[in-house]
Structure formats: structure tokens, C-alpha cells
Amino acid sequence: MSPIDHQESRRLQATPGEQASWQHLSDLTDQEFCEAFESLRIPKEVFHHSEHIRLAWIYSSHYAEEEAAARMAQGIRAFARHHGVEAKYHHTITHAWMRLVLHGIRTSPRASCFRCFADANPHLLNQRLLGDYYSSEALHLNAARTGWIEPDLHPLP
Numbered sequence: 001m002s003p004i005d006h007q008e009s010r011r012l013q014a015t016p017g018e019q020a021s022w023q024h025l026s027d028l029t030d031q032e033f034c035e036a037f038e039s040l041r042i043p044k045e046v047f048h049h050s051e052h053i054r055l056a057w058i059y060s061s062h063y064a065e066e067e068a069a070a071r072m073a074q075g076i077r078a079f080a081r082h083h084g085v086e087a088k089y090h091h092t093i094t095h096a097w098m099r100l101v102l103h104g105i106r107t108s109p110r111a112s113c114f115r116c117f118a119d120a121n122p123h124l125l126n127q128r129l130l131g132d133y134y135s136s137e138a139l140h141l142n143a144a145r146t147g148w149i150e151p152d153l154h155p156l157p
Contacts (some may be wrong), residue, residue, distance in 0.1 A: 060101050071087050073091065091145060135152050
């Protein structure tokens with residue numbers, strides 16, 4: 001995996017061949033997916049919850065827990081800034097999902113691909129899963145958006 005360098009955050013235009021592939025991000029290898037994400041070439045319109053979980057799985061599979069979480073936070077911030085939605089970055093949500101993905105990695109059979117991991121952990125594809133751990137009031141706190149807060153309903157695994 002290449003290091004993330006967001007100092008040169010600039011709008012990159014996808015080539016005509018890439019534009020078609022954005023509709024099928026699942027067809028990209030993990031390395032291609034990370035490179036496209038880290039170079040900010042993926043349009044925000046096709047980067048949904050499952051792509052966030054895939055990226056969390058890739059980082060958590062290749063890096064120690066702290067580095068994976070730092071790469072995820074840095075990458076999501078840069079992605080949001082690049083697409084003009086920097087205010088959408090939410091620190092607690094990002095780190096809570098990282099913890100849930102890491103728990104899935106630790107408790108399920110080693111997955112050789114994201115689809116295998118997702119099949120073993122379908123609950124992670126449920127966008128509402130954090131509602132089992134956090135109230136909406138807690139997640140709407142500015143402190144949750146800008147920093148880490150512990151869950152107020154149930155502890156994360």
C-alpha cells in the first residue's frame with residue numbers, strides 16, 4: 001500500500017475508461033480501490049457505506065490498529081474536503097466503524113477478499129448499526145463530530 005499524501009490534494013479528472021469503472025468499484029482490486037480513493041479520483045456519488053467498510057477492512061487488514069484508524073480518518077477528511085463536504089466528516093462515526101470492522105476481522109475466519117469478509121459480517125453493511133451503540137443525541141454532539149466519544153447505549157466490542 002502506498003503512503004497517503006494529501007498535501008497535493010487536487011481535483012483529478014478520471015479518464016474515460018475510469019469513468020465507466022466508477023460504477024463498479026467492486027470490480028477494482030483492493031490496491032486499485034485504495035489508489036483511486038487516496039488519489040481522490042472516486043466521485044462522491046459512488047462512495048457509499050459499503051465502500052467505507054471496504055476501505056476500513058483494507059486498512060485494518062494491512063496496518064496496525066492505530067495506523068489503520070489514522071489512515072482512515074485522514075483519507076475520509078481529505079475525500080470530504082476534496083468534494084466540498086468537509087463538514088460531513090464525523091470523527092466518532094469514523095472510529096466507531098473502524099472498531100466494528102476490526103472486531104469483525106478478529107472474530108471471523110480470515111477473509112481473502114472483501115466480499116468474503118462482508119458475507120461473514122453482513123451486519124457491518126447495515127448503516128444503522130451504530131444506533132445499537134450510540135443515541136442520535138450523542139452522535140449529534142459537536143464533541144462527537146470533532147473527537148472521540150464513548151458509546152452511550154452499549155459498549156463497542
